[in-house]
Amino acid sequence: MKPMLILCLGNDVLTDDAFGFRVAEEIEHDSAIRAHADVEVAALAGFALLDLLVDRRAVLIVDTIITGNAPAGTPHFYPSGYWTPSRCLVSSHQVNLPTALRFGQEMGYSMPECVDVLAVEAQDVWTLCETMTPPVQAAVTKAVLRIDDWVREKRRSVVLHGKRNKESALAG
């Protein structure tokens, strides 16, 4: 298991919600990314996401979002801590990612220090369709470049952290 994870969420039969899946396919054979990060795709919600985060140091979530404030295909980057845990828990569907993350932290599990989110503005995540809308499809390439940057950036901090751990272990 690599310390970095690219977690691509979505649903590959719901139009633009397939974005994460398509990005995962693009980076599947990208050696620059795959050398340092695992890639997982998941059409999941709730606590199932927790199982994918444990024992990682840095995670980049790739998903869709509808803010209504930007044209479809616009990438949004949300740094760690931006999203807050759900407060309304009527259904298993409402255990969101920050809730699962916080729960893992409270449990003392080794949870990632950094969970950043790269989300593309979607146009349609409700229609059952295996084709994305053109602007979201066009955003895949840009997302791959952004992921490549993220991996390089995080790799430095992960390497740095590893060195520090080694030094403190030797000192201890």
Add this chain to the structure above:
Amino acid sequence: MRKIVIDPITRLEGHGKIHLFIHDDGSLANCYFQVPELRGFEKFCVGRPVEEMCRITTRICGVCPDAHHMAAAKAADAVFGVTIPSAARKLRELVYNGFYAGDHTTHFYALGGPDFVCGPDAPPAERNILGVIAKVGLDAGKKVIAQRARGQRVIEIIGGKKVHPVTALPGGMSKRITKEEQQEMIKIGDDMVEFAKFTIQVLNDVVLANKAYVDMILSDAYTHKTYNMGLVDANNKINFYDGMVRVTGPDGAEHAKYEPKNYLDYVAEHVEPYSYLKYPFLKKVGWKGFVDGKDSGVYKATPLSRLNVSDGMTTPLAQEEYERFYETLTGDRMGKTPVHSTLATHWARVVELTFACEAVAQQARDEEITSDKIFEPPTGIIGEGVGIVEAPRGTLTHHYKTDAKGIITEANLIVGTTNNNAPISMSIKKAAEGLIKKGAPITDGMLNRIEMAFRAYDPCFGCATHSLPGAMPMEIFIHDAATGEIVDSVRRN
């Protein structure tokens, strides 16, 4: 009263919404409950090879893909007229019980638990899984995590992937398991049983020892005497994977017991103009509106329903808990008198959790599960098949019709929550009646007590709403019954 029209855009915003219509005297005129769902899936299936359904239908729900995987596999078996090998059936049952053990754990601790551990009036910031852990201790949380991981591991071993199972297919299973994997699952099953005992203790200490909670569970505000539905085996014992569908009446008497393929003789769907969701009801009783009683075809399909339609459990500890459940709530430990208290669904879920854990421990020990004979190649085609399993949230039906090449020409799916649409609406209305008054502010505690009425069903909201931020706000609108105008609203993110 003004007619309510919900346009599709509003409908698809991805919110759970409750609309309450209040008369001038403060009484509740009506209540409408809306949840988004993944619409049009049946149409989407048409034109696809039926063997694809096991994989595609897992996309319907991000919480219980395993249930759709199994129902689709069973329906596809029937389309091809193939009887799967005994070992394949045992593997399917085992993985399905592993899934149940994890899913019921999540609901009990993360969703139902906070109402009782933290209290129904606790602030929302505390009334969640983190609040539960704060009260019962970190060790309990770690046990919950470990239990979920066990369920995931069983799915990974048998289902091929812990994220989405992929190994059930028409004719059986595509992956055999090794002796080493069997040994690992035996250990997992034994650990699961210990976890079930721990959960029973938590239930005893936190819920049953608190008279106020027991009174609330049994209160009229959370009671509806409807019909019940669930799968049973040949001895009328609960089975999540297979069996006959049994329906019992509000008095506990058997109304029907039928093979899955005959479900259309017993179940019909009512449509309301304000909702895309359909309201299934018992055909032979008829739709009489959102009312309970023997003359109304409204039924429930929940963990509580499954206990009510069964004559017990096939594992020892679960049977013990089944008897204690009925003895405590009805005085009849054999379960002949049904329990109609919606909040008792949480307790029923613990009985089922116990059964699922014991079943994993038992079934993992069956030597046949390591057999090589796990697939019977389909050789013919019947062209129509129905697969029914019990999803954690209710009876799940997949019905496919195909052409001679196995291409789907028609599909019908009744998902777990859909069965409960009418009872959920009724439960909300009844809980709201005693709480909401025109002109009086809605407090957070009131909102939560209404939510409690349907949280017990663990309703399945459409997974189209999984997109970030990944949570669904709940909104309640209070309307003037005479004018339809919204006079108040409250929203919780």
